[in-house]
Amino acid sequence: MSEPRLRRDDPDRTEPNRSFSGTFQPDAAGGEDFVTRGVRMGYRLIEEQMRRGQQVAQDAGTRFGTSRSGDLRDLAERALRFYSDLYTDAALFWLDAATAMTAPVDPATPDKSSSFTAPTASLAVPMDIASSRPTRVTLNVQPGVRGASLQVLTMRATDPSKPPLMDVSFQPGGELPVLRIRVPNEQPADVYHGVVCDQQSGAVLGTLSVEIRES
Amino acid sequence: MSEVKPIRVAVVGGGCAAMTAAFELTRPEHLGRYQVTVYQQGWRLGGKGASGRGAADRVEEHGLHVWMGFYENAFRVMRECYAELGRNPARCRVATWRDAFFPAADVGVMEGGGDGSWQAWTASFPPMPGLPGDPFTEENPFTVSGYLGRAVQLVLTLLESARARQGGAATGPAAAAPSWRGLPSPEAILAGLGRLARLGGLATAAGLAEGARGLQALFDLWGRVPPARGAEGPLDFLVEAFAGSVRRLLAGWAETDEEVRRLWTIADLLLTVVRGSVRFGLVTDPRGFDAIDGYDYREWLEINGAARATIDSAFVRGGGYNLSFSYEGGDLARPRTSAGQALRGALRMFFTYRGAFFWKMRAGMGDIVFAPLYEVLQRRGVRFEFFHRLENVRLAEAAGLAPGERPYVEALEFDVQARVRGGVYQPLIDVHGLPCWPARPDYGQLEDSERLEREGWDFESFWDLRKVETKTLRVVEDFDFVVLGVGVGAIPHVCREIVARDPRWRRMVERVQSVETQAFQVWMSPGVAELGWRGPEGVTVSGFVEPFDTWADMAHLLPEEGWPAEGAPRSLAYFCSVLPSPAGPAPDRSRASYPAERREEVRAAAVRFLESEVRHLWPAAAATEGGFRWDLLVDAADSHQEGAERFASQFWTANVNPSDRYTLSLPGTARDRISPLDNSYDNLTITGDWTSCGLIAGCVEAAVMSGRLAAHAICRSPALAQIVGFDHP
Numbered sequence: 001m002s003e004p005r006l007r008r009d010d011p012d013r014t015e016p017n018r019s020f021s022g023t024f025q026p027d028a029a030g031g032e033d034f035v036t037r038g039v040r041m042g043y044r045l046i047e048e049q050m051r052r053g054q055q056v057a058q059d060a061g062t063r064f065g066t067s068r069s070g071d072l073r074d075l076a077e078r079a080l081r082f083y084s085d086l087y088t089d090a091a092l093f094w095l096d097a098a099t100a101m102t103a104p105v106d107p108a109t110p111d112k113s114s115s116f117t118a119p120t121a122s123l124a125v126p127m128d129i130a131s132s133r134p135t136r137v138t139l140n141v142q143p144g145v146r147g148a149s150l151q152v153l154t155m156r157a158t159d160p161s162k163p164p165l166m167d168v169s170f171q172p173g174g175e176l177p178v179l180r181i182r183v184p185n186e187q188p189a190d191v192y193h194g195v196v197c198d199q200q201s202g203a204v205l206g207t208l209s210v211e212i213r214e215s
Numbered sequence: 216m217s218e219v220k221p222i223r224v225a226v227v228g229g230g231c232a233a234m235t236a237a238f239e240l241t242r243p244e245h246l247g248r249y250q251v252t253v254y255q256q257g258w259r260l261g262g263k264g265a266s267g268r269g270a271a272d273r274v275e276e277h278g279l280h281v282w283m284g285f286y287e288n289a290f291r292v293m294r295e296c297y298a299e300l301g302r303n304p305a306r307c308r309v310a311t312w313r314d315a316f317f318p319a320a321d322v323g324v325m326e327g328g329g330d331g332s333w334q335a336w337t338a339s340f341p342p343m344p345g346l347p348g349d350p351f352t353e354e355n356p357f358t359v360s361g362y363l364g365r366a367v368q369l370v371l372t373l374l375e376s377a378r379a380r381q382g383g384a385a386t387g388p389a390a391a392a393p394s395w396r397g398l399p400s401p402e403a404i405l406a407g408l409g410r411l412a413r414l415g416g417l418a419t420a421a422g423l424a425e426g427a428r429g430l431q432a433l434f435d436l437w438g439r440v441p442p443a444r445g446a447e448g449p450l451d452f453l454v455e456a457f458a459g460s461v462r463r464l465l466a467g468w469a470e471t472d473e474e475v476r477r478l479w480t481i482a483d484l485l486l487t488v489v490r491g492s493v494r495f496g497l498v499t500d501p502r503g504f505d506a507i508d509g510y511d512y513r514e515w516l517e518i519n520g521a522a523r524a525t526i527d528s529a530f531v532r533g534g535g536y537n538l539s540f541s542y543e544g545g546d547l548a549r550p551r552t553s554a555g556q557a558l559r560g561a562l563r564m565f566f567t568y569r570g571a572f573f574w575k576m577r578a579g580m581g582d583i584v585f586a587p588l589y590e591v592l593q594r595r596g597v598r599f600e601f602f603h604r605l606e607n608v609r610l611a612e613a614a615g616l617a618p619g620e621r622p623y624v625e626a627l628e629f630d631v632q633a634r635v636r637g638g639v640y641q642p643l644i645d646v647h648g649l650p651c652w653p654a655r656p657d658y659g660q661l662e663d664s665e666r667l668e669r670e671g672w673d674f675e676s677f678w679d680l681r682k683v684e685t686k687t688l689r690v691v692e693d694f695d696f697v698v699l700g701v702g703v704g705a706i707p708h709v710c711r712e713i714v715a716r717d718p719r720w721r722r723m724v725e726r727v728q729s730v731e732t733q734a735f736q737v738w739m740s741p742g743v744a745e746l747g748w749r750g751p752e753g754v755t756v757s758g759f760v761e762p763f764d765t766w767a768d769m770a771h772l773l774p775e776e777g778w779p780a781e782g783a784p785r786s787l788a789y790f791c792s793v794l795p796s797p798a799g800p801a802p803d804r805s806r807a808s809y810p811a812e813r814r815e816e817v818r819a820a821a822v823r824f825l826e827s828e829v830r831h832l833w834p835a836a837a838a839t840e841g842g843f844r845w846d847l848l849v850d851a852a853d854s855h856q857e858g859a860e861r862f863a864s865q866f867w868t869a870n871v872n873p874s875d876r877y878t879l880s881l882p883g884t885a886r887d888r889i890s891p892l893d894n895s896y897d898n899l900t901i902t903g904d905w906t907s908c909g910l911i912a913g914c915v916e917a918a919v920m921s922g923r924l925a926a927h928a929i930c931r932s933p934a935l936a937q938i939v940g941f942d943h944p
Contacts, residue, residue, distance in 0.1 A: 005623065006222060006695040007897040008928060013935075014890040016909040017942040018503030156444045158501055193501050195441045 012138070019193045019207065125176045131183035136211040139179065141196055150177050152208055155194035165192040165210060181210060189214045221250040224929065225627060225694040227605050228874070229255040230262020231915050232902040233700025234588045235292055235922025240930060241595040249930060250596070252694075254603040254629065257674035258642055258656035259581065260589055262702065263875055264915065266579030267654030270851035272646050272777030274579035275654050275866045277875065278734040279767050279789045281319065281575055281755055282347075284568025286916040287939035288923060290316075290348030296587050307648055308577075315583045317771075318342065318571030321751040324529035324758035325831070333759065333831035336477055336529065337750040340572035347569045354439070357943045359498045362562040364434035366485045369565075370461060371427040373482045377475045378420050381468050395432035401442060404433045408453045417460040426457050430489075437498060444500075447493045454493050458486040458520070483525040484516070488558060491519030503944030504555035508911075509883040512536075515554035533758025534561065537765055537792065539913060540877045545730040545796035547761050556880040556911040559943065563910075573755060578775045581652040586643055590650065601640045602632040602661075602674060603686070605701065608899070610712045611690075621897045622716075624697050626689050630682035632674050634662040646777065677705075677872045678807045696898050698925050703905035704729045704873030713896070719889060726887040727905055729876035731813070733762070734791035735821040735867035736769075738784035738849040739836075743768050746786065746833035746847075760828050762820045763790040784849040790821070793877070794869060801873075813869035821867055822859045878905040878913040885911050891924040900928040909941035916940075 127137060141150075155165040167182035191211045226237050233253070240249040259265050266276040282289065294312045302310035309315050323337035355361070395404060408429045416422040430453075437446070461482060469476035491507075492498065500506040507515055512535050513526050525531065532550070536542070539560075541552035564572075576583040593599070611625040633656075640660055643650040656674060658664035663683075673679040688694055699710075707714055707724050714720045743752055748768075750756075755767040767789045778784060794817065802809045830837035838844050845857065850864035870876065888907035891900050904913050908921035923938045935941055 003691050005691050005898065007621070007623075008696065008894050008900070009931075010894050011892040011928060014892040014894075015907065018505055018944050019501040153441065154443055156501060197440070 017207070125170075125179050126173055127179045127181070128171070129179075129181045129183075131181070131212065132185055133183065133189070133215045134213040135181075135183055136209075136213075137179075137181065138209040138211075139196070140207050140209075149199040151197045151199040153195045153197060155192040155208070155210060157188065157190040157192050159188075159190055162188045162190055165194075165212075168194065168208070168210070179208075183210075183212055187212055219248070221247060222696065222929075223694045224249050224251045224696045224698060225688060226251055226253045226698040226700060227627065228262060228700030228702075228903075229253060229260030229265075229585070230700060230702075230903070231264055231289070231584070231918035232904065232906075232922040232925070233262070233698060234260065234585065234592070235288075235919045236698045236700065236900075236902050236925040237592055237597055238292060238296065238588060239923055239926030239933060241592060241597055242932075243595075245930065245932075247596065251592070252598040252600060253592070254600045254605065254627075256602070256604040257632070258601055258640070259652045260585040260599075260642075261581045261652070262700075263870070263877070264580040264584060266581035266652060268579070268582075268644065268646055268651050268776075269654040269866065271779075272651075272775075273738065273851060273866070274582070274772050274776060275736065275868075276579055276581075276734070276789070277868065277870060278732055278791045279755075279765060280580045280915070281573045281767065282316065282915060283564055284343070284347050284571050284574060285563045285940075286574075286914075286919070287347055287569075289915050289919040290346075290574075291939075292919055292923075293584065293587075294348045296591050299591050300587050309583065309649055315577055315587075316574040317577065319573040319575040319753055319755070320571050321754040322572060323750060323754055323756040324533040325756055325760075326529040326758065327760070335750050335756060335832075337754055337756070339751065340568070342571055343569050345569040347574070349569065351939070356567050357563075357940065358438045359492060359503065359944045360434040360437040362566055363489050363492055363498070364431045364438065365566045366489050366562075367427050367430045367434065370482050370485050370489075371424055373478045373485075374420060374423060374427075374461065374465070377465055377468055377472075377478050380472055380475055395429045401433055401436055401446065404429055404436065405449055405453070408433070412453055412456040417456055420464060423457065423460055423464065426453075426460075430454070430457065442499055445496055447496055447498050450493050451490075454486075454490045458490055461486060462522075480522075480525050480528045480530055483522050484528075484530065487516050487519050487521040487525070488562075491515060492558075494519060497944070500944075504559040505885055506555065507558070508553050508555035508885045510554040511551050511882045512554045512557035513550070514882075529758035533756075533764070537757045537759075539880070540730055540732055540793040541879060542730065542793045542795075543728065543879065543881060545793050547793070547795060551879075551881055553880045553882045553885060553911065555885065559910070560912050563940070563943075575753070575769075575771065578649060578651070578772065582646075582649060582775075586650045586652060589643065599640070599642075601642060602635065604630045604632055604682070605705075605709050606630050606685075608697070608699065608710045608713065610716070610896070613716075621895065623896055623898045624690060626687050627694070627697065629686045629688070630680070631684045631686050632672070632682055633667060634683055636660055636662055646775075649775070673810070675872065676807075676810050677708075677874070678802075678804055678809050680804060680807075690898060696900070696929055698900055698902055698929075700902045700922075700925075702729065702874035702876060702903060703727055703878055704876040708873060717895070719895070723887050723889050726881070726884045728879050728881055728884075729873075729905070730879060731794040731796060732791060732870045732875075732877050733794040733817045733820070733868065734789065734870070735763070735817065735865065736790075737788050737825070737862075737865045738773075738851075739786045739788070739847045740782070740784055740849055741835070741847060742770065742785040743788075743833070745835060747835035748833055756832075759832070760824075762792050762795065763824050763828075764792045766790050766832060778849075778851075782849065790824070794871070810869065810871055813871045814867070817867050817869045818862065822862050825862070826859070878903075880911045880913070891921055892928050894928070900925045909938070909943060 125139065129135065129137065150170040152168050152170065155168050157164065165187060169180050170177040171180045189212050191209055194208045196208055224240055226233050237251045237253055241251055259267065263277055264280055266274055269275045297312040297315065304310040320339045321337060322340065323335050325333050325335055327333050408426060411417060411422065411426055411429065417426050465475060465479040465482060469479045495507055497504065497506060513531060516526050535557050536550045536552060539552060541550055543549040543551045605627060607628040608624055609626040609628060611623050613622065616622065642652065644653050658668045661667060672681050701709060703724065710720065714724055753768050753771060757765045759766060769787045769789050770785065772787055773784060794813065825843040829843060836844055836847060845859060845861045848861050848865060850856065850861060852864060854864060856863060888905065889901060890907040891902050902921045902925035904917035904921060906921045908917055908924055910917040910920055920938055920941060923933055927933060927935060
């Protein structure tokens, strides 16, 4: 039997973010030479990938059969917390993968926990999303925002003629606030972008994108 | 324990984008996960950045290459490359990246007078903090509001300069009535500016300075706290009032002072950018500068109120069009470039450079960039297959795809141009201790070398179809992934099947156009000052007369060459421009004489240019009876040719091969580009400055960004956030 050919994974996105704040991330402070830092972090990445991969395999073997999606989500969240210190995109990949392993939900039925497809976040905040259509949520916030009082400014569509997505907010939760999104049935399909701020200081902490597709 | 099989990546092409992809995929941290083989036509890497050492070890280049101080990704790669290379400074004079690149602050444009005269404007850009490639540790430097704040600051500086020339006193702190920085909100600043404008406060130089500070404070605030969409609206009137006052003040002074007129041109350009950005809502538009991609740059300046003299100025023509060969179809009567990209590029160029505005290379680009990359990649285990000309990217039959399976590359078909004795070609030569690329292949390493040399096989010509055999690489058997790093001009030829099947690719190759370019280099016995040039040495000047609108003084290369002490040249000049295209479709591959025909056209144009135009740059190069002093040219072969015939001893090139063509950024075409991240063909990624890579420009930085994206497409590294300027308005 011949070997299967390899395929590239779908990227999280293919185009640059040209919105107001973009996703600019300063390099690590401390003045460490970026060559040294790149190599050091790269080795950490590989080692951690191997370790996490082994752990996922063990957990999947013992838990996946019992559909304990909470454990997988917890694992993903812990992985995310690590990866958000390294590479944002590695973090996105991990949550995508973890979400795919959780129980699917009928997209036609608004659900309190996961009625969205492929949510991605650099901070593993709980999400409360109601949408009757395929909806993709991407939250990019800087590391270290835990504990901040988050606020989302108006979510504007890529097409300026479309109405903004209004009902998006961070609600008080446990350790972390809950991102609450309500997508009206009449909301036009598009990608909506908004800026995440600290309610107290007004400082910009990141961006939120909500992609609503046609049914 | 089973061994993990490496993922085999075939990289086709050896330019900046392809080499960057190879560099990223083979980083030590990947632990050999990706096994890369580079397939390169002919004997050298470099693509449009290739260079070679010719007679007297002189540097012969594809064209003029200077690196901008904002090339963050390109400098990061080169800094890492040199660090890994670890050359011994005692043995190699180009051991570190700082040896390889040096600051070049002087730039200029040539302005033609109505009487046929030309005058040079030159400026020396001050060094800015940091070095290109340094980590960013501060706030986002890439916001529209941040750029506008700096533009206003520059207008203020120009105003002060003009005022000083008119004998006026500095505006000083006395004018600083409101304390803008202390105001808590954009609304408060807008209200303050409104009062200033209504009460006539902008009518004086001091009031204008105050207005500028207010605008800066507002843009600064918006740079930190994003305004709501459309927040720029109320600013429209204020910017208009501000610009009107600057215009009235400077235009009056400009009537009697040539220098102020130049300052006014730049101020008018900056004010137009501010005014247009406000009017078009660019501060808050999620599309960033792509929102005005459909406009031509000069058209956009015009509809936003730029003076006709500004639009026609050398500053716009030289910086906006000449340096980027932006002539549709190579037609000098059709200057066209995307307003969005022109603004993005200009703002990054002027406001985000670090260290120096320009950086020049100590030797040829091949020696400084591609030889170190080759050496590092070879050490990492990358294999190089030279003399491999890609002829076809073959797709798997659509009918054979499994349900849900995406189309993919089934095979790569090459013509092998020459067999290498011993199997591995050693491409570099030693020039006084520096590894360099030769201008000709080393025939001694090739089988049947005498015949190849005698018959004059042109390994870099698209029209020379000679080969010694064909080779087909097959997916799974020979490769897993393909990085296609050829120029966009070659895509219709090597990706015929994809272009025929895929409307997106067809649209891309139709709309993302490229042009042929031309360049020549002359080595002369006098230095540029002796030739009569009155500006700074080492300058790069654009906006000059066609067909060679750009000149760079490259005398710094002379010590790197191998001239005898007696009779050595003291100046080296590079000229380049777009090469006007012949009417009708591009010639097919049966017309083998096409490159030679075009090369002859370049030679003839260069001779005419030297005889009739170059005296505006170098008065002392003109013969007393008119024409050019051909005896000034230094002939490496000492062939004793005289008159215009002596030009044959110099170097010139017609860059007409499809992959050598320069990529344009025509209005309305940004959306037609395809990203290296695109996964429509799930074992193929494209790379090059013609892809959708964030910076829609034909330049080294765009190519390197694209190369990094191609690597990300395969291995998710580097992170997109680390590709500086990818996420940029």
